[in-house]
Amino acid sequence: MNPTLEIHKGKIAKNAEAVLNLCRGRGIEPAAVIKGYNAIDDVTDVIVEAGYKTLSSSRLPHLRAVKRRGYRAASLMLRLPMLSEIREVVEVCDASLNSEAETLARLDAEASQQGKRHGVILMRDLGDLREGIIDSPRLIELACRTERCHKNLDLLGIGSNLSCYGSVMPTCQNLSLLADDAAEIEREIGRKLDVVSGGESTSLQLLLRNEMPGGINHLRIGGAIMLRAEFSGLREGEMPDVTDDTLILKVEIIEIGEKPTHPIGVLGVDCFGNKKTFEDRGVRRRALAAIGAFDVGSHEKLVPLDENMKILGCSSDHMIIDIHDCARRYALGDIAEFKLLYQAMLYATANPMVSKVVID
Ligand SMILES: *Cc1c(COP(=O)(O)O)cnc(C)c1O
Numbered sequence: 117m118n119p120t121l122e123i124h125k126g127k128i129a130k131n132a133e134a135v136l137n138l139c140r141g142r143g144i145e146p147a148a149v150i151k152g153y154n155a156i157d158d159v160t161d162v163i164v165e166a167g168y169k170t171l172s173s174s175r176l177p178h179l180r181a182v183k184r185r186g187y188r189a190a191s192l193m194l195r196l197p198m199l200s201e202i203r204e205v206v207e208v209c210d211a212s213l214n215s216e217a218e219t220l221a222r223l224d225a226e227a228s229q230q231g232k233r234h235g236v237i238l239m240r241d242l243g244d245l246r247e248g249i250i251d252s253p254r255l256i257e258l259a260c261r262t263e264r265c266h267k268n269l270d271l272l273g274i275g276s277n278l279s280c281y282g283s284v285m286p287t288c289q290n291l292s293l294l295a296d297d298a299a300e301i302e303r304e305i306g307r308k309l310d311v312v313s314g315g316e317s318t319s320l321q322l323l324l325r326n327e328m329p330g331g332i333n334h335l336r337i338g339g340a341i342m343l344r345a346e347f348s349g350l351r352e353g354e355m356p357d358v359t360d361d362t363l364i365l366k367v368e369i370i371e372i373g374e375k376p377t378h379p380i381g382v383l384g385v386d387c388f389g390n391k392k393t394f395e396d397r398g399v400r401r402r403a404l405a406a407i408g409a410f411d412v413g414s415h416e417k418l419v420p421l422d423e424n425m426k427i428l429g430c431s432s433d434h435m436i437i438d439i440h441d442c443a444r445r446y447a448l449g450d451i452a453e454f455k456l457l458y459q460a461m462l463y464a465t466a467n468p469m470v471s472k473v474v475i476d
Contacts, residue, residue: 132166134357149338154465211235227268244282275313295331371404417460
C-alpha cells in the first residue's frame with residue numbers, strides 16, 4: 117500500500133467553522149490560507165462552504181486553481197510578487213501582499229494593461245525579519261504614494277507577518293504598532309482602510325485571551341484550520357473544538373523484529389550527511405515502515421497515533437520505529453498511523469507518491 121493520506125472532511129469543516137466563529141465574534145475577518153495543504157480541491161471546497169470569503173496562498177498555481185473552480189471567494193497572493201510573475205499575479209489574484217515600490221509600480225502598469233483593478237496590502241515588518249517595511253514612516257509614505265499615484269491599484273490596507281523566520285510571537289504591543297500605522301495612514305488619506313491584517317494562526321491566541329489590540333480586523337489562517345498548529349501557542353483547553361487529526365498518514369510495515377539500538381561499526385555520517393549519536397538501549401522490538409524524508413521531510417514532524425510508538429529516524433524511503441513498548445502486537449504488513457505537523461503536511465499533501473483518500 118502506498119503511503120496514504122486520509123483527509124477527514126468533516127473534521128476540517130468543524131475546525132474551519134470554529135476558527136471562523138472565533139474570529140467573526142471578535143470583529144476579525146479571517147482569510148483562509150490554502151498553501152499548507154497544497155490547495156487540495158476537496159479541502160478548499162469545505163473551507164469555502166464554511167463561509168470564508170478570501171482564499172490565499174503563496175503560490176500562483178494554488179490561486180489559479182481557485183479561479184478555475186469558480187469559487188465566489190477572492191484570491192489573495194501571500195508571497196510578495198516576483199517581478200517575473202507580475203502578469204500572472206494580476207491575471208489570477210484579486211490582491212497581493214507587497215513591500216516594494218518598484219513591484220507596486222509594475223502591478224499598477226500591468227493592471228492598466230489588463231483593464232483590471234488589483235488590491236494591495238502593504239506589509240510592515242514588526243521584527244520577525246521576513247517580509248515588510250521595517251520602519252513606520254516608510255510604510256506610511258508608501259501607503260500614501262500607492263493611494264495617490266497608482267490609479268489601477270486599490271490600497272486595501274496593511275498587514276504584518278510574525279512567527280515565521282524570527283519566531284517572534286504576536287503580542288498586544290507589537291500589533292498595536294500596526295494598528296497605529298493604520299490609524300496614521302487613514303488620517304493621511306482621509307478614509308478607512310478595509311484590512312489591517314494582524315498575522316496568522318499564532319495570532320488566534322490573542323483573540324482567545326482578549327489581548328488583540330483594537331484596529332486589527334483581519335488574519336490569515338491556514339495551520340489552525342488543518343491541525344491546531346504545533347506552534348500556535350495555544351494552551352491546554354483553548355479552542356477545544358479544533359482538532360489536529362484532520363489528516364492521518366497511513367504507512368505499511370515492511371520489516372519487523374528485534375535489533376540492537378546502537379549501530380555496529382565505525383560511525384561516519386548518515387544518508388543526509390548528519391553526524392549522529394545513539395543511546396544504547398539494548399535489543400528492542402522495532403518496525404521498518406515504507407515511508408521517508410521523500411514523503412514527509414523529516415520523521416520529527418510526524419506524531420504516531422499509538423502513544424507508545426517512537427519514531428527513531430528515517431532515510432529517504434524508510435522510517436525506523438521503536439514498537440517495543442506498544443500494547444498492540446504489530447506484524448509484517450500492518451499499517452502504522454500518524455498525525456502530521458505543519459511541515460509534514462506541506463510535504464505529504466504535495467507529494468504525488470502519497471495517495472490521498474477523502475473521507476466525509
Ligand atoms: C503561510 C502564511 C500564512 C498562514 O500561516 P498559518 O500559520 O498557516 O496560519 C499567513 N500569512 C502569510 C504571509 C503566509 O505566508
